[in-house]
Amino acid sequence: MSQQNFGTIGVLMGGYSSEREISLRSGQAVAEALSQEGHRVKLLDITTDDASKIIRQIQETPLDVAFIALHGRLGEDGVIQGILENLDIPYIGSGIKASQMAFNKILTQKAIKAAGLPLAEHYLITNGKNVDFKTVWGCLKSTPVVVKPACEGSSIGVHIVRHPSEWEGALKNALSYGPQVIIEQFIRGREFAAGIFDREALPLVEICTQANFFTFWAKYQKGLTQYICPPEIPENLTKRIQDISLRAYEVLGCEGFARLDIRVDEEMNPFILEVNTIPGFTETSLFPKAARAAGYTFVGVCEKLLSLAYGKKIRR
Secondary structure (H helix, E strand, C coil), X not given: CCHHHHCEEEEEEECCCCCHHHHHHHHHHHHHHHHHCCCEEEEEEECCCCHHHHXXXXXXXXXXXXXXXXXXXXXXXXXXHHHHHHCCCCECCCCHHHHHHHHCHHXXXXXXXXXXXXXCCEEEECCCCCCCHHHHHHHHCCCCEEEEECCCCCCCCCEEECCHHHHHHHHHHHHCCCCCEEEEECCCEEEEEEEEECCEECCCEEEEECCCXXXXXXXXXCCCEEEECXXXXXXXXXXXXXXXXXXXXXXXXXXXXXXXXXXXXXXXCEEEEEEECCCCXXXXXXXXXXXXXXXXCHHHHHHHXXXXXXXXXHHC
């Protein structure tokens, strides 16, 4: 699709999730890149969780296509996708069902496990109830364990529990984000980001952080984390990670693009941690790094996603 055919591009950013500030940075980066190429861009900073107000805000700024730069709730849980479909506005990325599936890590794990793809051993809390450490130990039989909310991103609410004394505080904090919590075995080894772009597996990015793990600050504070793309790992391991990532992307029904977080243990076995359907577009974000290593420019990625959005609307 040519530049002239995109029409007015609405970059939806901000939102009301815990990732609001990162979303604003993503949205600004996308808007600047598209504007510099001569595209007509309108920035929409969404600040409410009232669907009727969001609809009114979008209708007041007539759009031809939406570039969703909303991370976390609203952007990745199917809500904004439903609003845009009702307004008959094409949008980038996955549809309603895939977004809902990927956003909830419990639903993601169930689908991935059913497909026979590798996951860390885990224990699920779905009703918001406290669970004592002995119960979890009886299931996982190892420490450390990772405690994380089922419906948050950017490592928010995530804790690594190395000793039973740390359990109560970690679980309480994770439950403060919602009644669904995942407790899983900590995979000792290396961490990778696997990008999928229009069903193409991008070069991997290895994440080497100075923090205890890839925390919120390690993700977004310059200098705390080193990113290696492509990483120095055997070719067959690269292919294995890319294959299981693409398969998980397909199992969930994702479209356009996604970033998967992968841990590889000391025996070179990969495990899927989660799937992100609206990965970051900031200066430190991993998906643009992987796309650049595959030969795509930042604005080229944005333009291709917009083209795919129009194609998806035609199919729908």
